[in-house]
Amino acid sequence: RKGLALRYGRTMQCIAGIHYNFSLPEALWPLLRDAEGSSESDRDYQSSAYIALIRNFRRYSWLLMYLFGASPALDKGFLRGRPHQLEELDGETLFLPYATSLRMSDLGYQSNAQAGLTPCYNNLDSYTDSLRKAVGTPYPPYVEIGTHVDGEWVQLNTNILQIENEYYSNIRPKRVTYTGERPIQALTSRGVQYVEVRCLDINPFLPVGIDLTEARFLDAFLLFCALEESPQLDNGECSQCTSNFLTVVKEGRRPGLELHRDGQPITLKAWATELIGRIGQLADLLDRAHGGDEHAKALEEQQAKVDDASLTPSAQVLARMTEHDENFVQFSLRQSRIHAETFREQPLPAERQQAYETLARDSLAEQSRLEQQEVGDFDLFVGAYQASILAISN
Structure with missing residues (x-):
C-alpha cells in the first residue's frame, strides 16, 4: 500500500465504496452460445458475453449513481487546498446541491496518470492490451520519484500502473488468479469468470452499507446488461457514456436534467423509467425462479426514487444534516454510532x-x-x- 499512498495520498485512500461481484452460472453460457449459433469456444463465448455486459453497464451505470449514490457532501479538509467548484453547506462542509456521488466524480479516487488510459471493452484482447501497455509505460512524475527513497521501496515501478488492479474503473472483467499469477495472465489464459462492479457508494443509513433490496435490483440490472443486445462502442458513444455518468454524479437530482442517448437529449426521469420497466421483465423471471416477489418490490422502490428525488440516499444525507444542524463529520459519526449499537445488540452466537x-x-x-x-x-x-x-x- 505504500506505493498507492505515495501516488495518491493517504487521504484519498480513506475513500471507501462497495465492490459487487456478479456472475451467471457456468452451465448457462454453452446454452446461450448454442441458441445464438455461435462458433466460438465455450471460453471465448463466455468472455465475449461478459465484455458485452460491461459495454451495456457503461451505457446504463448512470442509473446506479442516481439510485444509490450517497456522497453529495464532504469535509473541507479532504481537499487539502485543491481547487474545486463545490459550494459551502456550512463552515466545515462542501457539497453540490444536486450531486449524487462526489466519490465517483473527479474529486474522488482518481488519477491524473490514468486520464489517458481508456481500455476498450469491445473485446477481451483490446482490454488486456490496454492494461499491459499501462503497466509497462513510464509516467514522468513517477519516474521523478523513483522506486526507492533512502534505500526503501516506495513504489513497485515508475509506470502508469504498478499492477493491473491499480486501474480505476467502474466495472472490471475478472478471473480468480492462482498463487503468483497476474490478473492479465488469468484473463488471457482462462477468460472472464465474473465482473466486479466498483461504483457503488456505501449507504450511510444501512448498517453494512447495502441491503437485500439494493442487491436484488443490482442482480436484475446486471442480468439485463448481460442479456440485452450490446453493440460495439465507438469513440462517440464512449464519450457519451462517460459524459452521462459524470453529469449524474454531480447533478443527478437536478429537476428536468437531460442526458444524451444516441446523440439526442432525453430526460433522466424518462430514460430511467423506461429502463426500470425493461429491467422489470428480468425481475419477474428472478422472482419466478426464487419464489415470491422481492425483485419486483425492489424495482418498485427504485421507481419511487425516480418519481421523487428526495427519496434517494444522496438527498437523504443532505436532509438529515439539515434536520440535525450538523456538518458532514458530525453526521458521519452519528450514523456510525447508530450502526455500532445495532451490531452490539446482535452479538454472534457463542459457537460462531x-x-x-x-x-x-x-x-x-x-x-x-x-x-x-x-x-x-x-x-x-x-x-x-x-x-x-x-x-x-x-
Missing part, C-alpha cells in the same frame, strides 16, 4: 464466535509459517514479477 476466533488463530499461525519459509529478497521478487508481464506480451 468461537469458530471465528479459531480461524483467526489458524490464519496467523499459517502466516507465520509462510513467512519463515520465504527465501530470497524483495528486490528479486519484484524483478521476477515485473518480468512476468513481458513474458505474456511475447
Whole structure:
C-alpha cells in the first residue's frame, strides 16, 4: 500500500465504496452460445458475453449513481487546498446541491496518470492490451520519484500502473488468479469468470452499507446488461457514456436534467423509467425462479426514487444534516454510532464466535509459517514479477 499512498495520498485512500461481484452460472453460457449459433469456444463465448455486459453497464451505470449514490457532501479538509467548484453547506462542509456521488466524480479516487488510459471493452484482447501497455509505460512524475527513497521501496515501478488492479474503473472483467499469477495472465489464459462492479457508494443509513433490496435490483440490472443486445462502442458513444455518468454524479437530482442517448437529449426521469420497466421483465423471471416477489418490490422502490428525488440516499444525507444542524463529520459519526449499537445488540452466537476466533488463530499461525519459509529478497521478487508481464506480451 505504500506505493498507492505515495501516488495518491493517504487521504484519498480513506475513500471507501462497495465492490459487487456478479456472475451467471457456468452451465448457462454453452446454452446461450448454442441458441445464438455461435462458433466460438465455450471460453471465448463466455468472455465475449461478459465484455458485452460491461459495454451495456457503461451505457446504463448512470442509473446506479442516481439510485444509490450517497456522497453529495464532504469535509473541507479532504481537499487539502485543491481547487474545486463545490459550494459551502456550512463552515466545515462542501457539497453540490444536486450531486449524487462526489466519490465517483473527479474529486474522488482518481488519477491524473490514468486520464489517458481508456481500455476498450469491445473485446477481451483490446482490454488486456490496454492494461499491459499501462503497466509497462513510464509516467514522468513517477519516474521523478523513483522506486526507492533512502534505500526503501516506495513504489513497485515508475509506470502508469504498478499492477493491473491499480486501474480505476467502474466495472472490471475478472478471473480468480492462482498463487503468483497476474490478473492479465488469468484473463488471457482462462477468460472472464465474473465482473466486479466498483461504483457503488456505501449507504450511510444501512448498517453494512447495502441491503437485500439494493442487491436484488443490482442482480436484475446486471442480468439485463448481460442479456440485452450490446453493440460495439465507438469513440462517440464512449464519450457519451462517460459524459452521462459524470453529469449524474454531480447533478443527478437536478429537476428536468437531460442526458444524451444516441446523440439526442432525453430526460433522466424518462430514460430511467423506461429502463426500470425493461429491467422489470428480468425481475419477474428472478422472482419466478426464487419464489415470491422481492425483485419486483425492489424495482418498485427504485421507481419511487425516480418519481421523487428526495427519496434517494444522496438527498437523504443532505436532509438529515439539515434536520440535525450538523456538518458532514458530525453526521458521519452519528450514523456510525447508530450502526455500532445495532451490531452490539446482535452479538454472534457463542459457537460462531468461537469458530471465528479459531480461524483467526489458524490464519496467523499459517502466516507465520509462510513467512519463515520465504527465501530470497524483495528486490528479486519484484524483478521476477515485473518480468512476468513481458513474458505474456511475447
